[in-house]
Amino acid sequence: MRNNHRLRWAAVPLAATLAVVLAGCTQAQLHGFLPGFENEGETAVTNQTDRIAGLWTTSWIVLLIVGLITWGLIIWTIVVYRRRKGQTGLPVQLRYNMPIEIFYTVVPLILVVGFFAFTVRDQIEIESRYATPDVTIEVQAKQWAWDFNYVNEDVFSPGIQAQDDPNGAPGSRIESKLPVLVLPVDKTIEIALESRDVIHSFWVIDFLYKKDVIPGKTNYMSVTPQRIGTYAGKCAELCGEYHSLMLFNVEVVSQADYETYIQSLRTAGNVGQLDNQFDRNQNQPGTSAPTAPEGN
Incomplete structure (x- = not known):
C-alpha cells in the first residue's frame, strides 16, 4: 500500500x-x-x-x-x-x-x-476523389519539366526544366523560369497525373504528399489548399540525367487572383489543352503504335 x-x-x-x-x-x-x-x-x-x-x-x-x-x-x-567476481560456470x-x-x-x-x-x-x-471538384488540373510530366492543363478553363501552362542561376549561389535556380501550378485557396482540386515518357513522381513538399506518375496510367490527387502561399515541388522519382532539375512551384492564391492568372494564359494564346501528341511512349498499353508500311 x-x-x-x-x-x-x-x-x-x-x-x-x-x-x-x-x-x-x-x-x-x-x-x-x-x-x-x-x-x-x-x-x-x-x-x-x-x-x-x-x-x-x-x-x-x-x-x-x-x-x-x-x-x-x-x-x-x-x-x-x-x-x-568469483562466480564460475553458467547461470x-x-x-x-x-x-x-x-x-x-x-x-x-x-x-x-x-x-x-x-x-x-x-x-x-x-x-478519396471528390465527386464534383471545383477545379480539375491535368499534369503532364516529361523529361525534365511539367505542363499544366487547366481543364475547366480550357487553357494550359507549358513548363521548361529548371535553369541554373549564374548570379546566385552554387546549385540555385532562376525562380521566375520554374513551371508554376496556380491553385485557388479553399477550393476542391482534382489533379490528374500523366507521363509522356518514364516514371516520375509529383511531390509538393509542404502538402506532405506525393504520387507516382506512370506512363500509360492516370493517377489522381484530391486536395483542398487552405493557406495562400508559394510551395516548392519536385520530381521524387529518379527519371534520368536531369532529374534534379525537374522542379516546379505551386502558388495558392485567392479566387480573384486565380481568375486573373487564367485570363493571362488566354491573353498569351495558351488556349486549349496539351494532349498526348507529344507522348514518347508509343508502345505502352492503351496506346496505338505507329503502323509500319506493308512489306517492311
Whole structure:
C-alpha cells in the first residue's frame, strides 16, 4: 500500500513536467518537424496535412516508447545478471516462460495491426476523389519539366526544366523560369497525373504528399489548399540525367487572383489543352503504335 502511495506522488510531478514540456513545443516540434508547420497559429497548408502529420508523429511516439522499454530491459538485464567476481560456470538456464513468450508475441502483433489499421484509415480518406471538384488540373510530366492543363478553363501552362542561376549561389535556380501550378485557396482540386515518357513522381513538399506518375496510367490527387502561399515541388522519382532539375512551384492564391492568372494564359494564346501528341511512349498499353508500311 505504501509503495502505491509513493508511485502516485511520483507520477504527479512527472505528468506535470510532461505537460509543461509539450506546452512549450513549437508547431514544428509538435508535428514532428515536418514541412508546413513552421509558424504558430498558421492554417494547415491543405485539408490533409494535419492528418498526415498526426499519423507520422503518433507513430514515432509509439516507436520511441517501444525503443525505450526495449533498451531499458536490455540494460537492466546486463546490470542485474552480470557475472560477479568469483562466480564460475553458467547461470541457471530458463528454457520456457509462457507469460513472457505470450507477451513478446502479442504486443508486436498489436503494434503491427494498429499501425496497419490507422494507416489504412488515413489512406482511404486521403485517396478519396471528390465527386464534383471545383477545379480539375491535368499534369503532364516529361523529361525534365511539367505542363499544366487547366481543364475547366480550357487553357494550359507549358513548363521548361529548371535553369541554373549564374548570379546566385552554387546549385540555385532562376525562380521566375520554374513551371508554376496556380491553385485557388479553399477550393476542391482534382489533379490528374500523366507521363509522356518514364516514371516520375509529383511531390509538393509542404502538402506532405506525393504520387507516382506512370506512363500509360492516370493517377489522381484530391486536395483542398487552405493557406495562400508559394510551395516548392519536385520530381521524387529518379527519371534520368536531369532529374534534379525537374522542379516546379505551386502558388495558392485567392479566387480573384486565380481568375486573373487564367485570363493571362488566354491573353498569351495558351488556349486549349496539351494532349498526348507529344507522348514518347508509343508502345505502352492503351496506346496505338505507329503502323509500319506493308512489306517492311
